[in-house]
């Protein structure tokens with residue numbers, strides 16, 4: 001079980017690194033911000049939420065959520081004008097959320113299964129213009 005958990009965490013980190021290096025070529029200003037109308041990837045694992053960017057661009061954003069962990073997780077995204085959530089995803093499960101964000105706000109991402117947020121499954125995303 002420890003071996004599986006370690007793999008899941010490594011997979012989540014590799015997933016984030018790949019995603020971060022895969023976009024914004026030649027655009028250092030855009031590094032770390034998902035492009036307008038782009039897709040943000042979110043990995044759920046024990047006990048963290050990993051995002052492919054640290055910020056999203058205001059407007060319509062598509063969020064691809066994947067459970068890279070070894071137990072069920074969900075994702076709730078809240079912020080000004082935003083309240084979206086997935087069902088509980090099984091290990092390996094994936095789904096897509098579409099949200100409409102406002103510039104200069106902050107989104108909060110949490111897993112709301114009992115004890116998961118307290119264990120570390122929470123993060124924030126900035127919304128830029």
Ligand SMILES: [Cu+2]
Pocket residue numbers: 072073074111112113116121
């Ligand atoms: Cu969880």
